[in-house]
Amino acid sequence: MKSDTSLSKTEENYIKAIFKLSEKDDQPVNTNAISKSMSIAPASVTDMLKKLAEKELIHYEKYKGVRLSLEGKSVATQLIRKHRLWEVFLVNKLQFGWDQVHDIAEELEHIKSESLVNRLDTFLGNPKFDPHGDPIPNREGKFTLRNQTTLSTLVPGQTGILVGVREHSTPFLGYLNDLKIALGTELKLVERIEFDNSLKIEISQQQQTIITEKVGQNLFVKFK
Amino acid sequence: MKSDTSLSKTEENYIKAIFKLSEKDDQPVNTNAISKSMSIAPASVTDMLKKLAEKELIHYEKYKGVRLSLEGKSVATQLIRKHRLWEVFLVNKLQFGWDQVHDIAEELEHIKSESLVNRLDTFLGNPKFDPHGDPIPNREGKFTLRNQTTLSTLVPGQTGILVGVREHSTPFLGYLNDLKIALGTELKLVERIEFDNSLKIEISQQQQTIITEKVGQNLFVKFK
DNA sequence: GTATATTTTTAGATTATTCTAAAAATTGTA
DNA sequence: TACAATTTTTAGAATAATCTAAAAATATAC
Numbered sequence: 001m002k003s004d005t006s007l008s009k010t011e012e013n014y015i016k017a018i019f020k021l022s023e024k025d026d027q028p029v030n031t032n033a034i035s036k037s038m039s040i041a042p043a044s045v046t047d048m049l050k051k052l053a054e055k056e057l058i059h060y061e062k063y064k065g066v067r068l069s070l071e072g073k074s075v076a077t078q079l080i081r082k083h084r085l086w087e088v089f090l091v092n093k094l095q096f097g098w099d100q101v102h103d104i105a106e107e108l109e110h111i112k113s114e115s116l117v118n119r120l121d122t123f124l125g126n127p128k129f130d131p132h133g134d135p136i137p138n139r140e141g142k143f144t145l146r147n148q149t150t151l152s153t154l155v156p157g158q159t160g161i162l163v164g165v166r167e168h169s170t171p172f173l174g175y176l177n178d179l180k181i182a183l184g185t186e187l188k189l190v191e192r193i194e195f196d197n198s199l200k201i202e203i204s205q206q207q208q209t210i211i212t213e214k215v216g217q218n219l220f221v222k223f224k
Numbered sequence: 225m226k227s228d229t230s231l232s233k234t235e236e237n238y239i240k241a242i243f244k245l246s247e248k249d250d251q252p253v254n255t256n257a258i259s260k261s262m263s264i265a266p267a268s269v270t271d272m273l274k275k276l277a278e279k280e281l282i283h284y285e286k287y288k289g290v291r292l293s294l295e296g297k298s299v300a301t302q303l304i305r306k307h308r309l310w311e312v313f314l315v316n317k318l319q320f321g322w323d324q325v326h327d328i329a330e331e332l333e334h335i336k337s338e339s340l341v342n343r344l345d346t347f348l349g350n351p352k353f354d355p356h357g358d359p360i361p362n363r364e365g366k367f368t369l370r371n372q373t374t375l376s377t378l379v380p381g382q383t384g385i386l387v388g389v390r391e392h393s394t395p396f397l398g399y400l401n402d403l404k405i406a407l408g409t410e411l412k413l414v415e416r417i418e419f420d421n422s423l424k425i426e427i428s429q430q431q432q433t434i435i436t437e438k439v440g441q442n443l444f445v446k447f448k
Numbered sequence: 449g450t451a452t453a454t455t456t457t458t459a460g461a462t463t464a465t466t467c468t469a470a471a472a473a474t475t476g477t478a
Numbered sequence: 479t480a481c482a483a484t485t486t487t488t489a490g491a492a493t494a495a496t497c498t499a500a501a502a503a504t505a506t507a508c
Binding site: 090093094095096100103104107108111112113115116119120123 | 335337339
Binding site for chain 2: 494495504
């Protein structure tokens with residue numbers, strides 16, 4: 001805890017990658033996993049891990065994988081905060097589509113200015129969720145939790161409101177656009193097809209479509 | 225004209241430095257001048273000039289200095305456009321002071337997305353001038369010209385409206401803040417003191433102060 | 449117009465981040 | 479538990495941007 005030496009964009013990206021990989025289970029993250037998620041050779045990852053350990057951003061034991069230190073977690077959280085706030089800005093203020101903002105936010109999140117982030121937060125009205133429904137940590141790094149399930153867990157006849165998406169890729173979000181599915185859209189599970197678990201759904205009490213199980217698992221809904 | 229290879233932040237900074245140095249007289253820029261303005265050793269500048277010449281962003285002849293190519297000028301202009309638009313955003317939307325935005329805009333100007341800049345421009349209402357009164361080039365790179373003189377050229381008794389500042393440093397702008405001088409402020413030249421050419425001025429038809437000649441030369445005014 | 453001063457370039461190193469190939473450690477298997 | 483497969487690390491090299499010191503070119507001064 002300290003090292004007021006500001007981090008490079010590269011170092012920040014490693015921290016973020018480690019955070020994302022350990023988000024679910026909070027288990028140590030393997031060199032290989034980082035390598036794959038960042039498309040960087042394992043040997044390069046090892047080098048950077050040494051450097052980050054030196055800076056006390058991670059706990060690293062050779063061959064044993066890494067965990068973020070408290071400091072490292074804080075860095076990751078602040079990056080996520082910035083990323084998501086910028087996404088809100090791009091969608092709500094600049095009228096970008098939710099499928100167009102990831103890459104730009106990926107650049108903007110590295111701009112270093114605490115007052116910038118906090119003013120942006122205020123300007124946007126202290127949003128709690130980004131355009132994909134992901135929670136935005138507050139200044140202290142606290143995430144607002146939301147109870148949600150995936151569409152695929154509903155029982156036939158049940159209706160949910162879309163509150164988030166698991167997958168953020170442009171193709172997936174574009175597909176949802178085509179189906180007129182956006183955050184807040186009402187989705188009713190009409191029928192589960194036994195053969196392949198695909199789902200017949202009704203969108204906004206209008207058209208019915210079939211979506212695959214995989215799509216259903218990527219749609220977070222809250223009960224209506 | 226081409227080289228779709230996107231430039232590094234470093235390369236962009238060299239282009240911008242060369243642009244600023246040749247802005248006034250449009251003369252070739254010396255290695256040493258670039259070195260000084262960027263606080264980088266002359267030898268490093270030479271290396272980069274070779275690289276930029278290779279990419280056809282500058283016309284470079286050994287020992288003869290450099291000029292920006294058309295392509296180079298366009299890169300510089302787009303950077304200035306981005307810088308100034310972001311400054312408008314920071315001041316008008318996020319309530320930063322005009323003395324606080326330079327460094328942040330210096331980072332934001334390197335974000336690469338044409339649609340981002342153009343949407344930002346629209347969002348801000350297509351401003352023609354930034355918070356320091358500097359003109360913002362449009363999409364095509366055209367600057368709006370404004371007829372202006374400096375406060376120090378007024379004749380005693382004459383009044384001007386502040387439309388810009390030559391110097392952008394935080395100390396200078398903070399000094400103006402203290403004097404309650406901002407863009408749009410009415411400034412009347414009361415008297416020129418022969419001894420050292422310092423100026424007695426009246427601010428917003430209120431308090432009178434003495435400013436040095438140098439300060440007067442850094443204040444752009446239009447006639448009331 | 450030659451000698452001196454200044455500017456610019458070259459040469460050789462350094463740092464950060466990356467790579468490939470090979471060695472070492474760990475894990476999985478039977 | 480021993481061998482094979484996998485993962486991770488080490489070793490050595492490459493690229494981009496920088497540096498210092500020295501050489502080369504240009505400019506200045508008398």
